[in-house]
Amino acid sequence: MRRAILMLLFLASWVPWATAQKSSHADYFEHYEGTKTCLTCHQSEAESFFHSQHYQWLGTASHIVNAQGQALGKMNTINDFCTNPSSNWIGRVENKKGDVITRGCSACHAGLGLKPSPEMTQAQLENIDCLQCHASGYRRDVYQNGKGQWEWRPILWENQEGLDSVAKRIGMPTRVTCLRCHANSGGGANFKRGDLEYALSNTTRDYDVHMGKDGANFDCINCHKGSDHHVRGRGADLSANDMKETVRCSECHKTAPHKDADLNRHMSRIDCTVCHIPTFARTDATDMVRDWSKPAYNAEKEKYAATITLETNVKPVYAWYNGNTQEQLLRQPLNRLADGSVGMMIPQGSRNDPKAKIFAFKLHRAKLPYLKEQGWILPIQVEEFFQTGELDKSIREAAEHAYGVKNPVYGWADTTRYMGIYHGVRPHEQALHCKDCHGAGGRMDWKALGYPADPNPTGAPAPKEEQ
Amino acid sequence: MTFRLRFLTILLLLTLPAFLFAADGQTLFRENCKVCHGKGSKNGVYTPMSFTQDQWRRFFATKLVPSHKSAIHPVTHKNLLEGLTPAEMKALQNFAVDHAADSEQPATCG
Numbered sequence: 001m002r003r004a005i006l007m008l009l010f011l012a013s014w015v016p017w018a019t020a021q022k023s024s025h026a027d028y029f030e031h032y033e034g035t036k037t038c039l040t041c042h043q044s045e046a047e048s049f050f051h052s053q054h055y056q057w058l059g060t061a062s063h064i065v066n067a068q069g070q071a072l073g074k075m076n077t078i079n080d081f082c083t084n085p086s087s088n089w090i091g092r093v094e095n096k097k098g099d100v101i102t103r104g105c106s107a108c109h110a111g112l113g114l115k116p117s118p119e120m121t122q123a124q125l126e127n128i129d130c131l132q133c134h135a136s137g138y139r140r141d142v143y144q145n146g147k148g149q150w151e152w153r154p155i156l157w158e159n160q161e162g163l164d165s166v167a168k169r170i171g172m173p174t175r176v177t178c179l180r181c182h183a184n185s186g187g188g189a190n191f192k193r194g195d196l197e198y199a200l201s202n203t204t205r206d207y208d209v210h211m212g213k214d215g216a217n218f219d220c221i222n223c224h225k226g227s228d229h230h231v232r233g234r235g236a237d238l239s240a241n242d243m244k245e246t247v248r249c250s251e252c253h254k255t256a257p258h259k260d261a262d263l264n265r266h267m268s269r270i271d272c273t274v275c276h277i278p279t280f281a282r283t284d285a286t287d288m289v290r291d292w293s294k295p296a297y298n299a300e301k302e303k304y305a306a307t308i309t310l311e312t313n314v315k316p317v318y319a320w321y322n323g324n325t326q327e328q329l330l331r332q333p334l335n336r337l338a339d340g341s342v343g344m345m346i347p348q349g350s351r352n353d354p355k356a357k358i359f360a361f362k363l364h365r366a367k368l369p370y371l372k373e374q375g376w377i378l379p380i381q382v383e384e385f386f387q388t389g390e391l392d393k394s395i396r397e398a399a400e401h402a403y404g405v406k407n408p409v410y411g412w413a414d415t416t417r418y419m420g421i422y423h424g425v426r427p428h429e430q431a432l433h434c435k436d437c438h439g440a441g442g443r444m445d446w447k448a449l450g451y452p453a454d455p456n457p458t459g460a461p462a463p464k465e466e467q
Numbered sequence: 468m469t470f471r472l473r474f475l476t477i478l479l480l481l482t483l484p485a486f487l488f489a490a491d492g493q494t495l496f497r498e499n500c501k502v503c504h505g506k507g508s509k510n511g512v513y514t515p516m517s518f519t520q521d522q523w524r525r526f527f528a529t530k531l532v533p534s535h536k537s538a539i540h541p542v543t544h545k546n547l548l549e550g551l552t553p554a555e556m557k558a559l560q561n562f563a564v565d566h567a568a569d570s571e572q573p574a575t576c577g
Contacts, residue, residue, distance in 0.1 A: 136569075137519065137568075137569030137570075138569070139516070139568055139569070139573045155516050155568050155573060156519070156568045159517060159518060159519075159522075159568070161522070162518055162519040162522055162568060162569075165519055165521065165522075165569075166519060166568070166569050176571070
């Protein structure tokens with residue numbers, strides 16, 4: 001009896017906690033009047049968020065070997081997908097049917113339309129769109145204000161009762177809220193990342209042991225936890241790190257997690273992702289090649305785009321990685337690789353580097369314009385291009401916007417980007433086996449990894465006495 | 468087709484729920500709602516994402532009939548509500564709720 005009472009008391013003590021986790025804001029305000037409603041109680045949180053990578057789209061680039069101390073991020077670098085958000089920030093571009101074909105890169109910025117500034121002002125704090133990450137039922141669209149400027153507003157802005165209802169459903173970011181941006185970057189579902197699919201929002205352990213509902217059922221923030229609105233975890237191809245601490249499997253999984261000693265021995269040089277993510281882009285095809293020199297017209301969407309090669313169930317490529325990356329930066333000479341392509345993001349490390357391990361990557365290839373005289377990589381004003389297909393004009397405008405160059409003489413460069421693959425982690429039953437990498441037909445390019453040949457050409461497991 | 472198989476097929480079709488034969492919600496919304504509440508309408512512009520899911524549920528439960536009991540469909544010139552079967556009304560509601568402002572796929576009706 002005493003034990004039952006103690007158990008009831010213990011359970012009762014969790015009730016307020018459970019209520020707090022739901023974080024309904026029904027009792028905290030009557031009407032949502034924009035971010036200033038949130039700032040009434042959360043000024044300090046807004047100030048922390050203002051300095052974060054998610055708001056600034058810039059941050060400390062301590063792992064970019066050629067950063068030279070600069071803060072780096074989306075705002076001042078070029079990627080080989082939609083190139084750069086700076087000149088493609090916000091707007092409403094429609095096709096001839098009147099369908100919106102783009103609203104600008106700020107669709108995924110947690111702000112209401114202003115570009116982030118280095119100085120923290122009240123206007124900048126009120127530009128933070130808290131609901132974007134904290135209210136799961138919140139949706140927004142671009143509208144022109146009285147001054148003709150574009151801004152993001154809740155789609156319920158004319159329905160105060162509905163807006164209040166959504167704005168009071170506050171909680172920590174869920175898988176869905178994170179994936180709305182992170183699974184849809186690069187122009188389509190899973191186009192950019194490859195391993196971040198919308199399917200992860202509601203999946204099984206077979207698909208991802210961490211996010212599967214019958215697995216650990218984690219939200220993104222279980223691993224990407226942080227503090228003060230700064231988030232842990234930097235992929236190999238990201239410019240900045242929001243926090244010094246990174247996310248490693250070994251935080252939860254002990255250093256010798258396998259029953260088989262041979263597998264544990266591999267862990268000193270092989271990252272877990274290599275065996276546990278045998279393929280990526282399992283539901284939505286991912287962009288493997290984007291050729292901006294060849295505009296393609298999509299008749300169904302009435303929209304121009306680059307020529308994009310999509311693939312599903314892609315086998316990763318493998319490379320040494322010691323945590324550092326070389327990035328092709330603005331105003332830096334083209335970093336030509338051995339194959340002549342420009343290395344947009346190249347993981348650092350080698351077989352002889354004791355800090356390096358072999359990691360799994362998506363290898364993205366593209367063709368981008370570059371300034372012939374200066375040897376600088378060029379962005380493209382893609383928003384305009386999507387509508388008109390006028391590539392030359394879109395490159396010229398971007399050259400002026402990025403570098404102040406008015407009559408650019410440009411050529412085309414093949415580019416290579418290694419993108420870290422970390423999600424879609426499979427259970428041991430589906431992980432790679434010895435012969436997937438070793439022996440005839442194995443997936444590793446041993447010579448490229450610095451080995452004279454396959455170190456285990458038969459693919460046979462090590463004899464028990466050697467283990 | 469044997470007589471028995473034909474009989475079973477007819478029996479199956481007769482016993483299928485009526486909603487399976489109803490037009491899809493998007494078409495119904497376009498043909499019955501948008502005709503009076505489209506862009507620039509003086510009756511008010513309403514699309515599924517004009518309301519939250521709860522607001523749509525309340526609207527169908529308590530407001531639709533009183534506010535539309537004498538509404539005449541501008542194309543068929545018949546009473547709007549009498550022209551919709553219960554199954555079609557359900558399909559309309561499902562479409563509005565599934566594409567409400569706080570749904571995973573907010574939408575207009577195209």
